[in-house]
Amino acid sequence: MSESVGPARKTGHLKGRVLVTGGNGFIGQHLVAALAARVEAVRVLDPSIPAHVLPGIEHVQGSVLDHATVLRALDGITCVYHLAALANLWTAHRADFDRVNHGGTEVMLAAAREKGVARFVHCSSEVVLMPRSRRGDACDETSVLTLGDMAGSYSRSKYRAEQAANAAAAAGQQVVIVNPTLPIGAGDYNFTPPTAMLAHYLSGSRVYLDCTLNLVDARDLALGMILAADRGRSGERYLLGGENVSLRDLLTMLDGLAQRKLRR
Numbered sequence: 001m002s003e004s005v006g007p008a009r010k011t012g013h014l015k016g017r018v019l020v021t022g023g024n025g026f027i028g029q030h031l032v033a034a035l036a037a038r039v040e041a042v043r044v045l046d047p048s049i050p051a052h053v054l055p056g057i058e059h060v061q062g063s064v065l066d067h068a069t070v071l072r073a074l075d076g077i078t079c080v081y082h083l084a085a086l087a088n089l090w091t092a093h094r095a096d097f098d099r100v101n102h103g104g105t106e107v108m109l110a111a112a113r114e115k116g117v118a119r120f121v122h123c124s125s126e127v128v129l130m131p132r133s134r135r136g137d138a139c140d141e142t143s144v145l146t147l148g149d150m151a152g153s154y155s156r157s158k159y160r161a162e163q164a165a166n167a168a169a170a171a172g173q174q175v176v177i178v179n180p181t182l183p184i185g186a187g188d189y190n191f192t193p194p195t196a197m198l199a200h201y202l203s204g205s206r207v208y209l210d211c212t213l214n215l216v217d218a219r220d221l222a223l224g225m226i227l228a229a230d231r232g233r234s235g236e237r238y239l240l241g242g243e244n245v246s247l248r249d250l251l252t253m254l255d256g257l258a259q260r261k262l263r264r
Contacts, residue, residue, distance in 0.1 A: 016078030016118075017041040018229075021064050021108065023057075024050050026188045027123070027180070028083050030222040032057060035081075038226065045073040046084070064104035070111040079119040079229055082108050085161075087154070087192065094153040101157035102164065109168045109175070120175045121229045122165040124237065126214070127155040129179060141179070141237050162237070169235035176232035178225055181241035185218035201251060202258060213250065216242040 018035055022028045023044030035042045036054055043058040053059065062069030064084045074080070086100040105122065112120050129139040131149040150156040162177060169175040188195040194215065224240040232238055 015040065017043065017076050018079045018081065019043045019045060019073055019077045020081045020083060021045045021104075022082075022084030024048060025083065026185075026190065026192055027183055027218055027221060029187050030185065030218040031081060031083065031225055034219070034222040034226060043073060043077065045070070064108055065100065067107055067111060070107055071115065074111055074115040074117060077115065077117055079121070080108065080112050080117055081121045081123065081225060081229065083123045084108075085123070085158070097153045097157035098160065101154075102160040105161040105164050109164060109173065113168070113173055118174060119229055120165075120168070120173060121225055121232075122162065122175060122177045123225070124162040124165070124177050124179045125155075125158045126179050126181045126239065126241070127151070128159045128162050129239070139239075141239050166235065174234045176228050176234060177237040178228050178232075179237055179239045180221050180224075181214040181216050181239070183218045183221050184215050187218070198250075198254060202254060210247065212244050212246050214241045214244050215250075216240060 016039070018039050018041070020028055020032055020035070020042065021044075023032045023042075024046040028044070028046070032042055032044060033054060036056065041058065042056075043060060045060045045062060045064065047061065047063055049059045049061050060069065060073040062073065064070060064082075082105060084100075084104055086096055109120065109122075126139070128145065128150070129141075129143040130151075131145055132151045145159070147156060147159055150159050165175050165177050182194040183192065184194050184198075191199060194213070220242065221240050224238070228238050228240075
């Protein structure tokens with residue numbers, strides 16, 4: 001797990017005001033907290049405003065699909081962290097993945113260009129690095145896949161969003177891409193997939209899947225995004241992960257913490 005990291009020097013792209021889309025989500029909250037100690041000002045664009053917010057954080061309520069709202073949120077901004085995405089893998093409205101994840105990214109990139117934003121960090125996902133049919137090979141930032149390699153609607157939407165970010169970078173926009181693995185940590189109140197899986201197991205559900213996961217502490221992920229903004233190269237992707245762990249070893253660790261034996 002991560003240790004607390006002191007304030008970074010306010011150099012490079014850490015100067016000025018930053019915007020975090022999806023800043024009220026699980027990863028977004030950790031990123032906003034880390035940025036608050038490092039930059040001049042933090043603004044959040046999110047459809048909802050939480051009951052309890054960090055002092056000094058400005059909130060703009062709205063959608064990344066609303067061009068006018070996005071332009072207003074970008075006033076005076078020097079760097080964007082685009083995290084807003086639909087990640088509910090069990091939604092019945094599969095078309096919403098592309099509408100929000102791909103379409104929202106297109107809106108954000110275009111508005112950032114229009115406003116002359118100096119830096120754009122696009123939060124992609126590890127799923128765009130993993131083909132539908134895997135043979136046990138490890139993936140890294142150099143993985144080259146096609147849309148047909150993607151496993152489902154969510155993966156395809158994230159792939160198309162990353163392609164849009166790549167196209168913007170190729171056209172001269174300063175865009176850095178980060179690909180988180182499976183984030184885990186405090187504050188995951190809506191239960192993202194890794195947290196939901198662990199919660200179901202601890203509540204008594206059986207888990208049969210034999211696989212290897214890569215989990216990343218949400219605080220480490222936030223710091224990785226900040227470093228990508230400050231030091232990353234435009235047009236490059238950065239895989240932000242932790243340690244590979246087998247699901248069995250992970251559940252054994254949980255059982256140790258819960259003082260019980262692994263169920264078979």
